[in-house]
Amino acid sequence: MGLNTTSEIDIVRVSSSKIDSIDFENISFGTTFTDHMFVCDFREGNWQRPQIKPYEPFLLDPSAKVFHYGQAIFEGMKAYKDEHDDVWLFRPDQNMDRFNKSAKRMAMPEVPEDIFMSGLHQLIDLEREWVKKGLGNTLYIRPFMIAIGSGVIAAPSTQYRFMIILSPAKSYYSGEVKVIIAEHFSRAANGGIGAAKAAGNYSAQFYPTKLANEKGFQQIIWTDDATHTKLEEAGTMNVFFRINDTLFTAPTSERILDGVTRKSLISIAERDGINVEVRSVLVSELVEAAKDGSLKEVFGAGTAAVVNPIVGFSYQDVYYELPKIENSFALQLKDKLNSIQYKLADDTFGWTVKV
Amino acid sequence: MGLNTTSEIDIVRVSSSKIDSIDFENISFGTTFTDHMFVCDFREGNWQRPQIKPYEPFLLDPSAKVFHYGQAIFEGMKAYKDEHDDVWLFRPDQNMDRFNKSAKRMAMPEVPEDIFMSGLHQLIDLEREWVKKGLGNTLYIRPFMIAIGSGVIAAPSTQYRFMIILSPAKSYYSGEVKVIIAEHFSRAANGGIGAAKAAGNYSAQFYPTKLANEKGFQQIIWTDDATHTKLEEAGTMNVFFRINDTLFTAPTSERILDGVTRKSLISIAERDGINVEVRSVLVSELVEAAKDGSLKEVFGAGTAAVVNPIVGFSYQDVYYELPKIENSFALQLKDKLNSIQYKLADDTFGWTVKV
Ligand SMILES: Cc1ncc(COP(=O)(O)O)c(C=O)c1O
Ligand SMILES: Cc1ncc(COP(=O)(O)O)c(C=O)c1O
Numbered sequence: 001m002g003l004n005t006t007s008e009i010d011i012v013r014v015s016s017s018k019i020d021s022i023d024f025e026n027i028s029f030g031t032t033f034t035d036h037m038f039v040c041d042f043r044e045g046n047w048q049r050p051q052i053k054p055y056e057p058f059l060l061d062p063s064a065k066v067f068h069y070g071q072a073i074f075e076g077m078k079a080y081k082d083e084h085d086d087v088w089l090f091r092p093d094q095n096m097d098r099f100n101k102s103a104k105r106m107a108m109p110e111v112p113e114d115i116f117m118s119g120l121h122q123l124i125d126l127e128r129e130w131v132k133k134g135l136g137n138t139l140y141i142r143p144f145m146i147a148i149g150s151g152v153i154a155a156p157s158t159q160y161r162f163m164i165i166l167s168p169a170k171s172y173y174s175g176e177v178k179v180i181i182a183e184h185f186s187r188a189a190n191g192g193i194g195a196a197k198a199a200g201n202y203s204a205q206f207y208p209t210k211l212a213n214e215k216g217f218q219q220i221i222w223t224d225d226a227t228h229t230k231l232e233e234a235g236t237m238n239v240f241f242r243i244n245d246t247l248f249t250a251p252t253s254e255r256i257l258d259g260v261t262r263k264s265l266i267s268i269a270e271r272d273g274i275n276v277e278v279r280s281v282l283v284s285e286l287v288e289a290a291k292d293g294s295l296k297e298v299f300g301a302g303t304a305a306v307v308n309p310i311v312g313f314s315y316q317d318v319y320y321e322l323p324k325i326e327n328s329f330a331l332q333l334k335d336k337l338n339s340i341q342y343k344l345a346d347d348t349f350g351w352t353v354k355v
Numbered sequence: 356m357g358l359n360t361t362s363e364i365d366i367v368r369v370s371s372s373k374i375d376s377i378d379f380e381n382i383s384f385g386t387t388f389t390d391h392m393f394v395c396d397f398r399e400g401n402w403q404r405p406q407i408k409p410y411e412p413f414l415l416d417p418s419a420k421v422f423h424y425g426q427a428i429f430e431g432m433k434a435y436k437d438e439h440d441d442v443w444l445f446r447p448d449q450n451m452d453r454f455n456k457s458a459k460r461m462a463m464p465e466v467p468e469d470i471f472m473s474g475l476h477q478l479i480d481l482e483r484e485w486v487k488k489g490l491g492n493t494l495y496i497r498p499f500m501i502a503i504g505s506g507v508i509a510a511p512s513t514q515y516r517f518m519i520i521l522s523p524a525k526s527y528y529s530g531e532v533k534v535i536i537a538e539h540f541s542r543a544a545n546g547g548i549g550a551a552k553a554a555g556n557y558s559a560q561f562y563p564t565k566l567a568n569e570k571g572f573q574q575i576i577w578t579d580d581a582t583h584t585k586l587e588e589a590g591t592m593n594v595f596f597r598i599n600d601t602l603f604t605a606p607t608s609e610r611i612l613d614g615v616t617r618k619s620l621i622s623i624a625e626r627d628g629i630n631v632e633v634r635s636v637l638v639s640e641l642v643e644a645a646k647d648g649s650l651k652e653v654f655g656a657g658t659a660a661v662v663n664p665i666v667g668f669s670y671q672d673v674y675y676e677l678p679k680i681e682n683s684f685a686l687q688l689k690d691k692l693n694s695i696q697y698k699l700a701d702d703t704f705g706w707t708v709k710v
Contacts, residue, residue: 059414063520070553070557076507106561152385154591190544199424226582
C-alpha cells in the first residue's frame with residue numbers, strides 16, 4: 001500500500017475542459033461536476049493504484065453489492081477561494097476521520113490517509129479554475145465509497161471503489177425553512193448507523209420528508225426513536241436552539257452525526273463569549289420556550305447549508321413561529337465561520353488547509 | 356403505461372447460453388446468474404418499455420443517487436421445478452406487494468402489477484432450463500429497484516431502474532447455526548425502515564454480524580432498539596421459538612420484515628394442529644425456558660434458508676445449547692412447506708403459481 005509521494009497517482013486529463021460552458025451564476029446544487037474525478041479501488045485486501053481521470057460513468061454488475069445491501073458511505077466538504085486566488089480546505093482531517101468511522105460501522109475498509117489526502121489535494125489542484133471567488137461560491141467535494149463486488153448474498157463485499165467528485169456550488173438552501181418535529185417517523189435507532197454518513201440513512205428520510213413537504217414544511221427535526229421526546233438533528237444538519245441568550249445543541253451520540261459545522265460553531269461561540277450548552281433538549285422545553293417567548297432562534301448547521309435559520313416549527317399540528325430578532329446568533333456565527341473559510345479573518349483555530 | 360399483453364416486452368436473446376459451463380452441483384449461493392435479465396426504467400413520471408436482454412453490467416454516473424442516498428430495495432423469491440418439468444412460483448403476489456410497500460417507504464415509484472408479473476413470468480419462462488429438478492434445487496429470483504438519477508443532493512431521484520436477475524441455487528445455509536442475542540446493536544428504529552426490504556437495512560448489520568462471527572456465532576437475533584428486551588428477527592430470517600409444544604414468533608411491525616416463509620409456516624402449523632402464538636417473546640422468557648428445559652427449538656424462517664434450525668444462543672456471554680429432539684417442528688414444517696413448493700403434496704392453500 002503506502003503511497004508516500006503524490007506522483008503515485010495516475011493522471012489522465014480531459015482533452016478539453018467543459019468549464020466555459022458552465023453558467024456559474026445559475027448553478028443548482030449538486031448537479032454540475034468538474035472535468036475529473038479521483039478513483040481508487042480496493043480488492044484482494046489491498047488498495048490499488050489511484051487514478052485521476054475524466055469524470056465519466058462506469059460499469060457495474062447488476063448484482064453489485066451496493067445495489068442490494070447498501071454498503072455506501074460519503075462525505076461532504078468544500079473548497080474556498082480567497083482574494084489572492086489561493087484555494088483552501090476547511091478541517092479536511094475531520095471529514096477523513098468521520099469517513100473512516102463510517103467505513104468501520106458499515107464493515108468497509110478504511111481509506112488510508114495518504115490516499116484520501118493526496119487524492120483530495122491533487123484533484124482539487126487540477127480543478128482550481130472551478131473554485132470561484134466571492135462569498136457563497138464554493139467547490140463542493142464529495143468523497144464516497146461503494147461496494148462493487150458482485151453476488152446477491154447478504155455479506156460484506158470484498159471489493160470497493162473510493163471516489164472523489166467535485167461540484168461547483170452556491171449556498172444550498174434558499175427561501176424560508178419551516179420544520180416539523182418528528183412524532184412518529186425516525187432517522188436512527190439506538191445501536192444503529194445514525195452516526196455514520198451511510199447512504200441508507202438518507203433515503204430512509206425521503207418519505208417522511210415528502211409528507212412534511214406536502215404540509216408546507218421543508219425539513220424534519222428528528223427526535224429519539226424510543227420516546228420522540230428529545231430533539232436530535234435535521235436531515236443534513238445538526239440543530240441549535242437559542243433560549244434567551246444560551247445556545248443549546250444535542251450531544252453527538254450513536255444516533256447523531258458528529259457535524260464539522262456544529263463543532264466549529266460551538267468553538268467560535270465559546271471563544272466569543274456566547275454561552276453554549278451541549279445537552280439534550282426536550283421537545284416540551286422547546287414548546288414551552290416558544291410559548292413564553294424565551295425561544296429566540298432555531299438554526300441548522302451543516303457544510304452544504306452552512307447556517308440555516310429556521311422561521312418556525314410545527315409540533316402536534318400546532319405551528320410556532322419564531323420571532324424576528326436583531327443580533328441573531330445564527331447570522332453572527334455564519335459570518336464568523338465564513339470569514340475563516342474564505343480567509344477574510346485570522347484562522348486562530350488552525351482549521352484551514354491550503355491546496 | 357398499461358402493459359396488458361406480454362408481447363410488449365422487448366426481448367433480445369443471448370447468441371449462445373452459458374448454461375453448459377455451470378456446475379449445478381457445486382454452486383455457491385447468489386454468485387451465478389442466468390443468461391438474461393429483465394430491465395424496466397422509470398423516468399419523467401412513467402415506466403418505460405420493459406426489456407429482457409443478456410445479463411450484463413450497465414453504466415451509472417458517479418453521482419447516481421443509489422450510491423449516495425441509498426434508494427434501493429429488493430425482493431427474494433424462488434422458482435421450483437416439479438417431477439413433470441413444470442416450473443412454479445411460490446406466492447409471488449406476496450413479494451410484489453411487499454416490494455411496493457418497500458418502494459413507498461423509500462419514496463420510490465411502485466412497480467405496476469403487469470410489469471412486475473409479466474417480467475417475472477417471461478424471464479423465468481425463457482430460463483426454464485436453469486431450474487433444476489430435485490429437492491433443494493431452486494432458481495433464486497432477485498427483483499430489485501435502484502435510483503439511477505444523478506446529482507448529489509439529498510432528495511428522491513426522478514429516475515429509477517427496476518430489474519429482475521436470476522441465480523440458480525442450492526439451500527442457503529449449511530452447518531450449524533449459533534446465534535447471539537443483540538444487547539447493544541440494532542437493526543431497526545421505531546418509525547424507521549425495518550419493515551422495508553431496503554438495501555441499507557442489510558449493510559447496517561454487517562459490522563455487528565462480523566463481531567458475532569469473530570466470537571463463533573453465525574447470526575444475530577435482533578431485539579427492539581429501545582430496550583433490547585424483546586426478540587425480533589434475524590438478519591434475513593424471521594424467528595420461531597418452541598416452548599414445550601407451542602410455537603412463538605414476534606408479530607410483524609414497522610421494525611420487522613413481514614416474511615412470506617413466516618406467514619406460510621404459521622398457516623401450515625395452524626392447519627396441522629400445532630399451537631402458534633404470535634406475540635413478542637422476551638429475552639428473559641427465552642433464557643428462563645432454556646434454563647428450565649421447556650425451550651425445545653429455535654429456528655429461522657426465510658426464502659433463502661427456508662427453515663434453519665438454531666443449535667444454541669448466547670446472551671450476556673452465557674451460551675445456552677438447545678436440546679437435540681425428535682419430532683422437530685422445524686423439520687416437519689420445512690418438509691411440509693417444501694412439499695407444497697415442489698408440488699409433492701396438494702397445495703390446499705392455493706399458494707403455487709405455474710410459470
Ligand atoms: C445527518 C447529518 N447531520 C449533520 C450534518 C452536518 O455535518 P457537517 O457540518 O459535517 O456537514 C450532515 C451533513 O453533512 C448530515 O448529513
Ligand atoms: C430481514 C428479513 N427478515 C425476514 C426475511 C424472511 O422473509 P421471506 O420469508 O419472505 O423470505 C428476510 C428475507 O427475505 C429478511 O431479509
